[in-house]
Amino acid sequence: MKIALDPYMIRNVPLLELPGVVAELGYEWIELSPREDFIPFFRHPRVDDATVRKFRKALDSAGVGISSLLPLFRWSGPDEDARQAAVRYWKRSIQIAADLGVDSMISEFNGRPEDPDRSEAQFWKSLDELLPVFEREGIKLTLEPHPDDFIENGYDAINLIRGINHPNVTFLYCAPHTFHIGNDAPGIIEYAGDLLTHVHLADAFDHTASSGNRYILNPPGTTARIHQHLDMGEGEVDFDELFRELRTHGFDGTLTACVFAWEERAKESSVLMREKIAEYLAR
Numbered sequence: 001m002k003i004a005l006d007p008y009m010i011r012n013v014p015l016l017e018l019p020g021v022v023a024e025l026g027y028e029w030i031e032l033s034p035r036e037d038f039i040p041f042f043r044h045p046r047v048d049d050a051t052v053r054k055f056r057k058a059l060d061s062a063g064v065g066i067s068s069l070l071p072l073f074r075w076s077g078p079d080e081d082a083r084q085a086a087v088r089y090w091k092r093s094i095q096i097a098a099d100l101g102v103d104s105m106i107s108e109f110n111g112r113p114e115d116p117d118r119s120e121a122q123f124w125k126s127l128d129e130l131l132p133v134f135e136r137e138g139i140k141l142t143l144e145p146h147p148d149d150f151i152e153n154g155y156d157a158i159n160l161i162r163g164i165n166h167p168n169v170t171f172l173y174c175a176p177h178t179f180h181i182g183n184d185a186p187g188i189i190e191y192a193g194d195l196l197t198h199v200h201l202a203d204a205f206d207h208t209a210s211s212g213n214r215y216i217l218n219p220p221g222t223t224a225r226i227h228q229h230l231d232m233g234e235g236e237v238d239f240d241e242l243f244r245e246l247r248t249h250g251f252d253g254t255l256t257a258c259v260f261a262w263e264e265r266a267k268e269s270s271v272l273m274r275e276k277i278a279e280y281l282a283r
């Protein structure tokens with residue numbers, strides 16, 4: 001099992017210094033999410049081949065590996081020009097992963113929940129172009145349902161991944177999305193079975209509680225989504241239940257500390273999360 005850190009809260013650490021900082025925090029693995037000097041949100045990668053080589057050396061020197069790269073692109077959006085651009089960005093990102101010796105990439109379905117049929121059609125067009133590239137480079141793709149994507153429910157996401165019917169495509173369970181994707185960790189984990197290869201760990205409050213009045217959003221009827229990525233224990237995700245189900249099913253994939261809420265104490269939060277994960281695994 002790999003225990004990884006998503007270093008988004010310390011993204012201002014220079015790229016070549018990042019492996020050393022992550023090692024100091026007690027992690028052996030990085031799940032590298034978007035950052036402006038590497039692969040930014042929704043835009044073409046910024047890193048060049050020379051920096052990729054330097055980064056790989058820095059990782060080796062620090063004794064830290066990249067468990068996965070996590071790019072986010074509009075590859076399922078209804079706009080065709082944006083979809084084609086996203087495919088170009090994906091291809092460069094896959095090459096970067098291959099040059100780093102990384103065999104896993106994670107992403108979201110993207111698209112629009114109010115236009116799921118069009119979004120899914122765009123998703124399949126992108127997959128038709130990209131799956132051969134993943135195959136050629138020997139890289140696996142893990143997908144997660146996300147609030148405001150064309151697929152938000154965990155069961156629906158697993159069904160679509162099964163429909164892709166490819167051994168290189170698997171499922172990620174994101175704990176801080178629990179109250180958006182079905183609020184049924186045991187059921188979703190059991191339903192995913194061997195498709196479950198990654199878990200994101202952070203806490204969140206149940207936005208549906210108090211008859212939907214815990215968070216009041218204006219104007220009434222807005223379709224905005226809200227959730228948090230808090231330290232474990234600060235919200236209402238049932239981690240006893242989550243880890244119990246992971247143990248029951250012999251999960252041996254990647255667990256990623258995925259907190260975004262506390263940039264002012266990012267290092268303390270990262271250490272706390274590592275300790276919490278170890279505590280739950282030891283039970």
